[in-house]
Amino acid sequence: MTLMKSIGAAAAVALILTTTATAETRVTYKSAKAGSSYFQMAVQIAEAMKAGTGGDISVTVEESQGSVQNVMEVRARGGDYVFTTPPALVGLAQGGKAMFEGKSDPAFAEIRALFPIPSLTMHFVMSQDSGVTSFAEMEGKTILLGSGSFGAREGAKYLELFGLEGKVTVADSELSNAVNALKNGQIDGFVTAGSFPAPNVIEAAASTGVTVLSLNDEQIAQSKRTRLTIPAGTYTGQTEDITTTSLPVVAYSTTKMDDDTAYMLTKTYWETRENMAKDAAWWAGVSADMLSNITTQIHPGAIRYYKEIGVSLNDAHM
Structure with missing residues (x-):
């Protein structure tokens, strides 16, 4: 085999491996203590994402000790991190107030909302x-x-x-x-x-x-x-x-998450919500009206989906 053919074959193999490796998007979802209703919701969301995307998005559920911890971990997490917390805590973190006083971090400014979950x-x-x-x-x-x-x-x-x-x-x-x-x-x-x-x-x-x-x-x-x-x-x-x-409680990510992933997470969540409600009635109480409870910016990928379905957003969301 000539040198050029060897290089070409190697490149083709690398392309195949890269395509295979990126076919599945992995996300970590951090919510609440194991055994709580919010941990159960996290498991349901993980199952819904797998089913709704045909396995293209794989969600790993992590136990959490609470909403403050979820926000604090933004400082060390990457673009695969999704977490839940009340909107008020995001505002406090971004303002360096209350439990976040003296613990400010530029990463807090990059927090972006995806979708509301049961309150x-x-x-x-x-x-x-x-x-x-x-x-x-x-x-x-x-x-x-x-x-x-x-x-x-x-x-x-x-x-x-x-x-x-x-x-x-x-x-x-x-x-x-x-x-x-x-x-x-x-x-x-x-x-x-x-x-x-x-x-x-x-x-x-x-x-x-x-x-x-x-x-x-x-x-x-x-x-x-x-x-x-x-x-x-x-x-x-x-x-x-x-x-x-x-x-109110909302699922968040950060600007480190790419727009396409944020879009697919948001789209799949809303499109599978009714099926989740058949297994757990708490999902039936969630509606797009609850977006009004979000007091900070929404992820651009999620905004793309909300615009597609004609949901009104306010200036604080953009």
Whole structure:
């Protein structure tokens, strides 16, 4: 074989190997602790991406210790990194405020949103036997808040805001015990935050009968959180919509991710969302309207998809 033919053959082999190696785009998706609903969502998204792209995008799910860690890791990650966090934390990171004070990094300015996922939704769950149908009626009752979670902190905040601090007994127990404690009459209610329908609320509603409290306009304004409606029929015995508050959660990447990958991730997510909702009802509550909860820039690749389907974006997104 001549030298030129050898070079040509080698180049052809290299081209084939390169094409094979780049046929699959690998993405790391970092969300939450294993066993949580958000970790389950991450696994569902990974499966949906594989099915929706015919294997062209492969998503590896990584366990996380929380949203702050997810944002902080942007500093050391590459273009294959996708993570979830509330939009407010991205704003704090980019402004070097609160938990990010003194930890500013140029990488935070490169964070870009892809798509919203189910919000953390507040549930104030009272047993039917308690007779409680409003926050005022919680006075003198025993409530389980749990500890260390967003729901526990938010629940304690609401009790203070609504004039109930010191007027209810806070049970000293973990949230994992809430449904059994409610069944046994050890508590009158519990507070939980998660995507709806929440598994522990489903169990409590089906086994003992519960009332999930609604917040009025003044209470929602006091909370400084996002209004959210849980449709009637979500839980057993729920005949009316529940008005409550939520903390939006969004999937993000950075400008290190190429536009085509961001486009395919976003497109596949929305096109497989309905199928995911057949397996897990929390996806049914996600809509393009939730893009309004994103307060910083959206990735150009994702913007391309939103423009294709005619979704309106605001100036902050561009």
